[in-house]
Amino acid sequence: MSGGRETKIAIQGLEVSYHGRRVLGGIDLHIPRRSLVCLVGPSGCGKSTLLMILNRLLDTVPHASWRGRVTLHLDDGRCWDLATLPARQLVELRRKVALVFQQPSLLPGSIQDNVAFPLRLRKAPAEQVRTKTRQALELVGLWDEVKGRLDQRAEELSGGQQQRLCLARALVMEPEVLLLDEPTSFLDRALARRVESLLLEQRRRRTVVVVSHYSDRLQDSADLVFELNAP
């Protein structure tokens, strides 16, 4: 399935429990470098949970625990075992493995504040912030819609615009791995096709893992479709 390509993420014997009840078990998956992988399965089977393990965001969820071996092979040659990765390296992990939630999750502030947030965290120069913000908004097809009102509150955007804003915000991070949970669920057909094309194009630069119920096109074009079953 991976066509002999180099592994980016290797998952072996992964098990996840909430309140001691197993919700995900026996997961073995090898995600090739610079590929697009679709996670599919019925609601509640643990697709979003699996994404949250890949950047250790599950640590923030109360009463959730997991075990197994998840290895991330970085572009600089390092190899991280996510289960034992120390807390001080989580920031670096999350800058390399970006996650976009299904529900648009806006930060307090303007459109500009939202997209520029990851760049400002890294203290990027103002000119770079402006350029990269614009590029990211253009990539998701939002620039023309918001270019005159970047200082407007982000929450005033429509649901579809908010979803694309969150995608743009993840893209400015230039992560090695991009995790997306139903990235087209708030979009009309034309915009959904545009985002799908963008994700298919992105796999040439980074590894893309998508949870997708709705997009046959993504599933058809994916390098790997991994089906999870209900627990």
Next chain:
Amino acid sequence: MSGWRERVAAALAWFCGWLVLAAVLVLLGFLLYRGWGSLSLRLIFGQTDPWAALTLSQRVLEGLFPALAGTVLVVLLSVGWALPVGIAAGIYLAEFAGRRFKALIGLCFDLLAAIPSIVIGLFGLTVTIFLHRIFWPSLGPCLLVSAFALGILVLPYLVRTTQLALEGCPLLLRQTGLTLGASGLQNLWQVVLPQSLPRILGGVILSLGRAAEDTAVIMLTGVVATAGLPESLLDRFEALPFYIYYLSAQYSGPEELRSIFGAALLLLLICSFLFVAAHLCRRLLARRWGVG
């Protein structure tokens, strides 16, 4: 049957809502009716020229200016020290404290909130006597001690409001900051606190009001009927709530009674001004951050 119950419950809720509103309106109306006539520059500055009083070049002997300034000073000083401490303690409880310690400290702050203000005043006085005997012989009841004691009085409001505001921040928002590469501290300063600030300011508004109206604490720790403007933090001072209390107990005629209502109206105006200022801050922040 259920429709009948719903109608009764709705009517009761409607009645109680209007009862509260009516009580507020009656109180305000009564105060305005009795105090409006005496509200004048003369009530505040007496025979002294207002400009001379404001520039501190002449003392005000008859007016309420020293009490007005004393009230503003003691409120700002007390909230000024309690605000950073209360917010920091609230942040600690919400973000860093362990479950058991949080429950224990939370209970302590709830108990502190329930302590009558006269007991807080007594505590302030006891601390003053202790310091006076052991470390600081020149220290007595004064503006500094009153501000310290009043700060203790409002501390639980600030701590609890901050804690609840932070704990009310949605998990998804916290996760968003983290997944964009923020460290725990960056997430707190740049995502969680801006989101919670409007609600924290609600606690500040409550504290301002509580500090401005309290008489029992300052009565034991530094306020007197006639002191003039305090020249330092170690001076005694005058305050409107105490003026109202003191004069109400022994007024000698309708003129003094009118000035009591005038003082009450002034106190209400100061509180309203502080409330409005805090409310404007909250709206400004809400607009800036898109929250609230």
